[in-house]
Amino acid sequence: MFKKILIANRGEIAVRVIRACREMGIGTVAVYSEADRAALHVRLADEAYLIGPPPSAQSYLKVDRVIETAKVSGAEAIHPGYGFLSENPEFALRVEQEGLAFVGPTSQAIRAMGGKTSARSLATKAGVTVVPGTTRDLTDQEVLQAAKEIGLPVLIKASAGGGGKGMRIASTEAELAGAIRAARSEASSAFGNPAIYVERYLERARHIEMQILADKAGNVVYLGERECSLQRRHQKVIEESPSPFVDADLRRRLGKAAVKLAKAAGYTNAGTLEFLVDSAKNFYFLELNARLQVEHPVTEMVTGLDLVKEQIRIAAGEPLSVRQEEIELRGHAIECRIYAEDPFNNFMPSPGRIHVLRNPTGPGIRIDSGIYEGCEVPIFYDPIVAKLIAWGQDRAEAIGRMRRALREYAILGVKTSIPFHHRILDDPQFLKGEFHTQFLEKWLAEGFKEESGSLAEIALVAGALYLHTKKPPSPAPAGQAAPAESLWKLAARHEAMRRR
Amino acid sequence: MFKKILIANRGEIAVRVIRACREMGIGTVAVYSEADRAALHVRLADEAYLIGPPPSAQSYLKVDRVIETAKVSGAEAIHPGYGFLSENPEFALRVEQEGLAFVGPTSQAIRAMGGKTSARSLATKAGVTVVPGTTRDLTDQEVLQAAKEIGLPVLIKASAGGGGKGMRIASTEAELAGAIRAARSEASSAFGNPAIYVERYLERARHIEMQILADKAGNVVYLGERECSLQRRHQKVIEESPSPFVDADLRRRLGKAAVKLAKAAGYTNAGTLEFLVDSAKNFYFLELNARLQVEHPVTEMVTGLDLVKEQIRIAAGEPLSVRQEEIELRGHAIECRIYAEDPFNNFMPSPGRIHVLRNPTGPGIRIDSGIYEGCEVPIFYDPIVAKLIAWGQDRAEAIGRMRRALREYAILGVKTSIPFHHRILDDPQFLKGEFHTQFLEKWLAEGFKEESGSLAEIALVAGALYLHTKKPPSPAPAGQAAPAESLWKLAARHEAMRRR
């Protein structure tokens, strides 16, 4: 087993990997940008090295600096986390060439799964259904032709695309020409590549993904699905496992398809296959994420496995620790992603200093977090600051615990999505488990405002008392006192009264 | 189901019960003494009522005030937690008489199990082996006689005893007379009752207990054992489930005995039967704890059940949610009790204000805690301030996670047992799972000192830098600056440098 691993990432996922290493007795090497000197992953790691200025392009994305740091520190392996260099085949290749272990699939597997069209054709060859559409780049003429064959509505997608960019829906023939133009121009500006292809657009479908583990001996197992239909701007908001929509038969079919495709791709380590599932429980392969997913904890909570440790063992050449028949899902797990953004102001990013942080604790609650009270959330990186995960014997208990925990959770100083989660967890459709990928957008279209309800009186009363205590408390002698100070005086007076 | 429950307790267990109620949608009523106005359980409850001055005898033990508060607030049930009124049959009786539900066994069951000798005779009748000894109070002559029959060494115990008081070991006949005198005098001074009885003293035995649940329909299930041999002054320090010493056969035998005895006693709700187990895996019943145990979380982690919710459902007359064959233990859980006491100074209690609190989070970690940063740990109550629980797929992973979490855990302002736990978790005997009830005492006899090891250099360097930054940083202009302030200046300067 490795003696030391470098974690080429930051934030909650770097902390997550550091913890797994420490629990395995493996030394940890953190890398950090100038904006992250005081970041949690730097505080917790055994070693930490500065690799550049704040912008990712000059630090966390610098292949040479990362590899050089691994060699200097004597790390034997590199864990890329998610994002940044995690799905960059050139990086994986460099790591391999330098004689280090990459905690993830081979560079070939990453490349094979990287291009959307290449992944689609690989899936088709493996006999896994993909969303009806084309598997190569098309001319405008071919797009029009293909659209007719596939049937409207269609989705025109950038071949090099990602994150919802270079995507256009066309519901009528008339819309096709415009959609093609728009998609091409957005694609070329965003990815410097105007190549596009066409897919049938599935309405009211669910986004369901299957977690797999594959060792270097060719053993592949699936660990059950994750329900990821609750999205905003193609960004996942709440995930759960199992999916309230998936029965044992569908789970087995999804699992078998995932394993088949992974084997066809010669895939190793942890991976996730994303599917669209329609109301008739037909499923269509979308793409394979060749890395650890943000939402991996819900799978860990129901399977009992530690996916990061499994990743590391696989990278070290060990066989899988479990056989398929040994994997059983216990209970239900839900994850709420905590973004530093303002749900009351069109989800504007909200970087800044976190003045107050109170983490919920207690039964069934897990927090994977990259923040602490007093820390700075930089403007340079992803807005995910933490993940709140709740486990229960069934979905109802998991939801009950999540609501309880959300209420205990306080993050002040930056705006977060916590109030947004409060509302979703009260939504009757959510409670019934009846939703699809467009659900949140529709739901948000109705607008998201502050409650004006029963707590307003308390807020008004508390606000007045707060301001009042900032004044020299009458009848006490006058003279300006600093807020905090007089608050403490007040507390002290109260103390005195209580002691009587 | 109840609409509202009063929690007649404080600290971490009150918080634990409040959380269970909230997750079930049940309203919560906290009671508090004048020392606890700002306590966490008061902050988290839906309602809170002052019931008296700081000393327990004038607040948390005041039967009338508690019941009166339940009626005023409209609570339908009372959860006693552990300690305080939890095993007081008069209190349970009053609750019953007032038409409220007591979340625990009936007053008769509590009374039947209260007296040590009565519990022993009940067990004997039920055919459950007890530690060889007598089941009634004895004269000095009878003690001498009994000792001969039982065989030395013997333990002379106060019938009304508890907490290790009124207990004497006699290893030789010569020691008997003195041991009897000592036990009687200590018993009468401590409990106002000189009655004593004799038990065989089992050396190098393990303290293993079995958790049971019993509904009002007479269904009783056992939820597996807890290993509680690691004790200091008869106070549990670390508990785990399952026990590294217990195999499936012993578990089944312990479980059947526990169920048999519970049924014989007409016991309902959650309960724990304590056994001594010798190296030959013979077990002897000690006592039944007619309440929730401090260490219940380790059982929750491996069974997936929420014991407090089960308690509440049982009290509401619902049948058990599980049958015996449905109960399976998954993985391994360990609990470290965090006491406010100084391990470096003979475990002196250490009340006071908690200036710094950093809770560990992440996979497999649970904290049940009654404290927060800035809170006061009063001198009036039990020194348990929190419990750190770690779950893993096996004992090794659970230990790895516990060590990882202990290292992240920081409580400053009061002394705690955290450093003590660090050492135990490094002990080779502990890692092998080879220990017994005298293990810690022997271990401590060797003395417990601060490390003088490799970290000392860093401590010396850091201390000097800390003091240095309190001075006007040369060559900067002179003039005394408050520590905090200049520290922030320093931080700011550093910030500036990093931004470059």
Added chain:
Amino acid sequence: MAYSADFQGRAHRVAVTEGGLPAAVRLDESTYEVDFTHIGGGLFSLIVRGRSYEVDVVEEGEGALVVWVEGEPHHIQFEEEGRRRRRSARAPGQVAGGRRTIVAPMPGKVVKVLVSLGQEVSAGQGVIVVEAMKMENELKASGPGVVKEIRVQEGTGVGGGDVLVVIE
């Protein structure tokens, strides 16, 4: 001490009639007896008629408080009674003597300026794109007008609250 408090466009009168413990607060027509204690920072524990509340108070400007109760934020503008009315902190894009300002809602970097000096813009038209945390955010004009000032260029780093563009 009495205040007029503006919450979601409705005006309330709040008067602290007793500052000791328990405190007495009159809100519009009803009176509240409040047992409260300071937990730390802006956090208070209130007990009102037996109900326990955790309340976090954050000051965003003079008299402008965000009061968090049970996880729900309440933006309230307090005015001490008798004092001359102050205008509450201006919201981005709010009209002030015919001027509309496009204000950066958060620190970030200007990636695109979509308008030019003197250009006519209509309500809702995209004016400037600011990037933060890997997300591009298009700031729109709250109403029609003519671009009078462009205070930043593409690539400029901006702070939260900075005025980027002025429209008249």
Added chain:
Amino acid sequence: MAYSADFQGRAHRVAVTEGGLPAAVRLDESTYEVDFTHIGGGLFSLIVRGRSYEVDVVEEGEGALVVWVEGEPHHIQFEEEGRRRRRSARAPGQVAGGRRTIVAPMPGKVVKVLVSLGQEVSAGQGVIVVEAMKMENELKASGPGVVKEIRVQEGTGVGGGDVLVVIE
């Protein structure tokens, strides 16, 4: 700035030769280059030769620090060099000119006084019992002597550090 530092009875010399960043500290014969930043309160993050450490510093008296590194406490008494030596905070029961004091190690209540004025006591003999957190703690004489003062009675509440009994 240079200090003499007493840790577990051994004296060390620690000198901060460069206070900026990275800082330079000379400890006895070796020099450490330290990149450090203040996280908050008494918490610092240190990076020394690539190793990252979390360090909590708690002041217990002038120059008397408890330095926590990776969960392990280190009690260190610092003296600024050149300054007149101060006697470090006296430990309970320590001899001072023949006087032994029995000091309350924590706040609590006196439940029993086991000795009387003028009584002779031997080393290790129980002198007084103080209760806190439901536990009785018997405080013992650190050496032989005669009870000169008993400053408390049974039932008295005491604070941590209070002198309860004086033995000569």
